[in-house]
Amino acid sequence: MSQPYTITTAISYPNGRPHIGHAYEVIATDAIARFQRMMGRDVFFQTGTDEHGLKMAQTARDRGMEPRALADEMSAYFKDMDDRLNISYDRFIRTSESDHHRASQAIWQAMEANGDLYLGRYEGWYSVRDEAFYDEKELSEGEGGQKLSPQGTPVEWTVEESWFFRLSAYQQKLLDLYNSQPDFIQPDSRRNEIMRFVEGGLSDLSVSRTSFDWGVKVPGSDGHVMYVWVDALTNYLTGCGYPDDAARMARYWAEGGDITHIIGKDIVRFHTVYWPAFLMSAKLPLPKQVFGHGFLLNRGEKMSKSLGNVADPMELAERFGVDQLRYFLLSEVTFGNDGSYSAEAIVARSNSDLANSFGNLAQRTLSFIAKNLDGRLPESAARDEDRELLKSVSEAADIFQKSMMDLAPSAAIEAWMRAVFACNAYIDAQAPWALRKTDPARMEAVLATLYEAIASLAIMIQPVIPASASALLDQMGLDKDQRSYDAIGADCYAALRASGFTLSAPKPLFPRLELTEADA
Ligand code: MSP
Numbered sequence: 001m002s003q004p005y006t007i008t009t010a011i012s013y014p015n016g017r018p019h020i021g022h023a024y025e026v027i028a029t030d031a032i033a034r035f036q037r038m039m040g041r042d043v044f045f046q047t048g049t050d051e052h053g054l055k056m057a058q059t060a061r062d063r064g065m066e067p068r069a070l071a072d073e074m075s076a077y078f079k080d081m082d083d084r085l086n087i088s089y090d091r092f093i094r095t096s097e098s099d100h101h102r103a104s105q106a107i108w109q110a111m112e113a114n115g116d117l118y119l120g121r122y123e124g125w126y127s128v129r130d131e132a133f134y135d136e137k138e139l140s141e142g143e144g145g146q147k148l149s150p151q152g153t154p155v156e157w158t159v160e161e162s163w164f165f166r167l168s169a170y171q172q173k174l175l176d177l178y179n180s181q182p183d184f185i186q187p188d189s190r191r192n193e194i195m196r197f198v199e200g201g202l203s204d205l206s207v208s209r210t211s212f213d214w215g216v217k218v219p220g221s222d223g224h225v226m227y228v229w230v231d232a233l234t235n236y237l238t239g240c241g242y243p244d245d246a247a248r249m250a251r252y253w254a255e256g257g258d259i260t261h262i263i264g265k266d267i268v269r270f271h272t273v274y275w276p277a278f279l280m281s282a283k284l285p286l287p288k289q290v291f292g293h294g295f296l297l298n299r300g301e302k303m304s305k306s307l308g309n310v311a312d313p314m315e316l317a318e319r320f321g322v323d324q325l326r327y328f329l330l331s332e333v334t335f336g337n338d339g340s341y342s343a344e345a346i347v348a349r350s351n352s353d354l355a356n357s358f359g360n361l362a363q364r365t366l367s368f369i370a371k372n373l374d375g376r377l378p379e380s381a382a383r384d385e386d387r388e389l390l391k392s393v394s395e396a397a398d399i400f401q402k403s404m405m406d407l408a409p410s411a412a413i414e415a416w417m418r419a420v421f422a423c424n425a426y427i428d429a430q431a432p433w434a435l436r437k438t439d440p441a442r443m444e445a446v447l448a449t450l451y452e453a454i455a456s457l458a459i460m461i462q463p464v465i466p467a468s469a470s471a472l473l474d475q476m477g478l479d480k481d482q483r484s485y486d487a488i489g490a491d492c493y494a495a496l497r498a499s500g501f502t503l504s505a506p507k508p509l510f511p512r513l514e515l516t517e518a519d520a
Pocket of ligand 1: 011013020021024233235262264265267294295297303
C-alpha cells in the first residue's frame with residue numbers, strides 16, 4: 001500500500017468572504033497535495049472553515065443574524081472558491097459539524113485526564129480579531145492610547161471564569177521538540193522567532209469562555225464553551241478519524257507520520273506552541289512540520305477593508321483564468337516570504353511564461369505536426385542534440401520534484417521554465433519548418449524530440465496548472481496512467497506512436513491577457 005501523506009491548510013474564519021490571501025494558501029497546498037499524489041502517495045488533504053468564537057458571534061450579531069446562519073452563508077463561499085480554483089481537497093471540514101464537536105470533546109477529556117486542565121479566573125488582554133490572549137509585555141500603544149496586539153489589532157481587558165491549560169509545564173518539552181526536530185517549524189526565521197518566545201517563559205492558557213455560547217461545549221462544565229483555538233486546531237484530528245476510527249488515525253495521524261500543516265505567518269504560535277502542547281498532553285502523535293508562509297500584499301501594501309484594496313480571488317480567476325492565477329501566485333512568491341500581486345504582474349507573468357514561452361512552443365509544434373503530417377506522429381531518429389534536449393528536460397524534472405518535496409514551488413517552476421527556454425532555443429537552432437523541403441526525415445526527428453519534450457513539460461507542471469496541463473496531455477494522446485514523473489524520460493513516445501494515435505489541430509491553451517484602463 002502506498003505511503004500516507006497528510007496535508008492541511010489553516011481553516012478560515014467565515015466572518016466574511018474569502019480574499020486572495022486565503023486563495024493563495026489553498027492553491028499552494030493544493031499544488032503540494034497534487035504533487036505528492038503524482039509521487040504515488042496516499043494523500044489526505046483537508047481544508048475548511050473555523051466557525052466558532054467571539055469574532056463569528058460578534059459579526060453575526062452586527063448583521064442581525066445567528067452565528068450558524070452566518071457560518072452557513074460564508075462557508076459556502078469558501079467551498080465554492082476551492083471548487084472554482086480546482087482545489088483537490090479530500091475533505092472540506094466545517095467546525096460546526098457534529099464529528100468535530102465529538103473530536104474536540106475527546107481531546108479535552110484526554111488533556112483533563114492527564115491533569116493539565118484546572119478551573120480559574122482569566123484576567124487579561126484579548127484580541128477578538130486574532131482570537132488570542134496576550135501578555136501585557138507584548139502590547140504596544142496605538143492612536144488615542146488604544147492598546148494593540150503584536151499583529152496591530154485592538155485588545156480589550158477581559159475578566160471571566162475559565163478553564164486553564166497548564167502550558168507552563170510544556171516549556172522544556174517544546175524546546176526539546178524544536179531542538180530534536182529542526183524542521184518542525186519552517187522556514188527557519190519563524191523557528192527562531194518561536195524559540196525566543198518559548199524561551200521567554202510560557203503562561204498557562206485560558207481555554208474556555210463563559211461570556212458567550214457559540215462554541216463546542218466543555219464536557220461536564222455547564223456554561224463553558226471551548227476557546228475557539230482549542231477546537232479549531234483539533235480539526236486536523238477530526239479529519240483523520242479521531243477519536244473513533246483507529247484504523248484511519250493509524251494511517252493519517254500516526255507516530256512519525258508525514259503530516260504537514262501549511263499556514264500563514266500570523267498563526268505560527270498557535271500551531272507550534274499550543275498545538276504540540278495539546279497533543280503531548282493528550283498523548284497523541286505530533287505533526288512532522290508546520291510551514292508558515294508569507295503574506296500576500298496588494299502592490300506591496302497590506303490588504304484591508306478600510307483601504308478598499310482587498311482582491312476577490314474569484315474575480316481574478318474569472319478575468320485572468322484559474323491556471324493563470326495559480327501559476328502567478330506560485331511562481332511570483334517565494335514560499336515563506338511575503339509577495340505582492342497586481343493585475344499588471346499577473347498579466348505580465350502569464351503572457352511571458354504561459355502564453356509566449358510554453359503555450360507558443362506547444363501550439364506551433366503541434367499545429368505543424370497536425371498540418372504537415374496529417375496528425376501522424378513524427379518518426380524519431382535521435383541525434384546528440386536531440387538527446388541533450390531530452391536530458392535537460394529530465395534534469396529539470398528532477399529539480400522540480402526535489403523543490404516540491406522541499407515546499408519550494410517557485411524554485412520548481414523556475415526549473416520548469418528553464419526547460420521551456422531550452423526547448424525554444426532548440427526550435428530556433430533546428431528550424432524544423434525550414435527542413436520540410438530540404439530534409440523531411442530530420443524534420444520528423446526534430447518534431448518527435450519536441451513532442452516528447454512538450455509532453456514531459458506538461459506532465460511536470462500538472463500540480464501547478466492542472467486543468468491546462470491535462471487538456472494539453474489529452475490533446476497529445478497520453479493516457480492517464482502515462483502522466484506520472486516516472487513517464488518523463490521513459491521513452492513512452494515510441495509506444496504512443498506505435499498505437500497509431502493521430503493528432504488533431506490543437507486548441508490554444510493560454511490566450512494573451514490584456515490590461516484595461518481600470519488597472520492603471
Ligand atoms: N481560523 C484561523 C486559523 C485556524 S487553523 C486551525 C485563521 N483564519 S483566517 O481566516 O484569519 O486565516 C486563514 C489563513 O489565511 C491563515 O493561515 C492566514 O495566515 C492566511 N492569510 C490571511 N491573510 C493572508 C494574506 N494576506 N496573505 C496570505 N495568507 C493570509 O487564522
